[in-house]
Amino acid sequence: MTALTQVIDPELQVDVVNLGLIYGIDIEGDKATIKMTLTIMGCPLSDYLEQHIQKAVLSVAGIKSCDIKLVWYPVWTTERLSSAAKKQLGVTNHDDQIKQEKATKEKIIDFSVPIKKMADEYPDFVQIMYDCGFTRIKIPGLLKTVGRVMTIPLGAQAMKLDLAKVKKAFEDKGYKVIND
Incomplete structure (x- = not known):
């Protein structure tokens, strides 16, 4: 997961972990399987992200192969963004807005x-x-x-x-x- 924080979405300038695109990592021996999604179907960056994810995962000691399984459920929403990513992208939901108002009230x-x-x-x-x-x-x-x-x-x-x-x-x- 730490290695995947180095994979930055070039459009949003946020890493794939904080974007909430990584749904799971399975490691069996020297093989890692990354279960992930994209923000939208047909994302033009899917090949770019897959290449960079492969590279990041293979940089981890003991990992010799990496499979990426693209899934569409659960559907990605901005709720999956980390709070740091929400702040960076200027995304707030209603609950976050209420919490922020209470904190400053x-x-x-x-x-x-x-x-x-x-x-x-x-x-x-x-x-x-x-x-x-x-x-x-x-x-x-x-x-x-x-x-x-x-x-x-x-x-x-x-x-x-x-x-x-x-x-x-x-x-x-x-x-x-x-x-x-």
């Missing part, structure tokens, strides 16, 4: 909002709260019941926790705290 903890809502919005919320001393937050069903009305300040008061330390814990994790 400012994370805000509103101390006037019930903790259930914060836990639903931010995957690391419960662990941060637990680490601050809100150990009851992991009790099964707590978020679905009391968490619907309990705010961080009310919880801190009930647990006798320093609200400033709670605020700092969230800020240390990249959150902006409001309504404290």
